[in-house]
Amino acid sequence: MRKNIVAGNWKMNNDLSQTETLLTALKNKTITSDAEVMVAPTFTNLWSAFNTLKDNAIEVVAQNMHFAENGAYTGEISASMLKSVGINTVILGHSERRAYFNETDELLAKKVDAALANDMRVIFCFGEELADRKSENHEAVVGSQITNALFHLEASAFKNIVLAYEPVWAIGTGETASPEQAQDMHAFIRKTLADKYGADVADSVSILYGGSVKPGNAQEIFSKPDVDGGLIGGAALNADDFFAIVNAF
Numbered sequence: 001m002r003k004n005i006v007a008g009n010w011k012m013n014n015d016l017s018q019t020e021t022l023l024t025a026l027k028n029k030t031i032t033s034d035a036e037v038m039v040a041p042t043f044t045n046l047w048s049a050f051n052t053l054k055d056n057a058i059e060v061v062a063q064n065m066h067f068a069e070n071g072a073y074t075g076e077i078s079a080s081m082l083k084s085v086g087i088n089t090v091i092l093g094h095s096e097r098r099a100y101f102n103e104t105d106e107l108l109a110k111k112v113d114a115a116l117a118n119d120m121r122v123i124f125c126f127g128e129e130l131a132d133r134k135s136e137n138h139e140a141v142v143g144s145q146i147t148n149a150l151f152h153l154e155a156s157a158f159k160n161i162v163l164a165y166e167p168v169w170a171i172g173t174g175e176t177a178s179p180e181q182a183q184d185m186h187a188f189i190r191k192t193l194a195d196k197y198g199a200d201v202a203d204s205v206s207i208l209y210g211g212s213v214k215p216g217n218a219q220e221i222f223s224k225p226d227v228d229g230g231l232i233g234g235a236a237l238n239a240d241d242f243f244a245i246v247n248a249f
């Protein structure tokens with residue numbers, strides 16, 4: 001059966017000493033739920049975070065990577081570089097990458113391929129903007145984001161894919177999709193997967209919700225049958241809040 005997952009995306013927050021302080025606080029917490037737990041510090045702190053959490057159940061993951069193996073891509077980081085510092089999972093397609101760094105579905109398809117070719121797991125993010133929801137285009141937008149970036153893959157690739165539905169209007173805004181809105185979209189995503197790859201694949205893929213998840217709303221969102229956890233931004237920067245979410249199942 002698919003896993004419950006809670007992943008903290010720290011974005012461009014926390015220098016080395018702040019990272020170590022937060023990791024130490026997280027290390028002192030106990031996971032009482034069945035959730036797999038991940039944190040995504042910045043690139044510069046991945047190696048130290050990996051070492052700090054080496055004997056801990058929390059996995060350190062990356063926020064992004066480039067599709068090429070190496071070469072003239074100033075400022076970029078490849079999958080094999082991430083692997084060389086112990087990182088086996090990468091977040092791809094976050095809405096901030098799409099909005100501020102012009103990441104398209106086509107580019108993301110190449111990044112997904114590179115990650116999978118390096119035996120990495122991918123947390124693939126997507127979600128509609130407010131205008132799409134208001135015009136009732138949200139399913140069409142999400143359907144095309146998934147199709148364009150992932151549907152060239154073989155069914156077997158999905159054992160290394162986690163999906164993260166993150167409505168852009170709910171990220172960092174304090175505005176959360178209602179548990180029903182999240183469930184409806186997750187059910188649509190699972191059906192989209194089932195139509196292409198069959199029910200076994202669709203049922204095996206974890207679909208996370210992201211967008212202003214907090215200790216106060218996590219339990220209700222996670223109680224929905226097609227919501228398999230969360231991708232957490234702001235609340236992941238506080239150990240107590242993050243663990244309240246981790247243990248909300």
Ligand code: PEP
Nearest residue numbers: 171172210211212233234
């Ligand atoms: C995110 O950045 O993926 C996110 C969900 O942020 P927040 O929880 O702050 O809305």
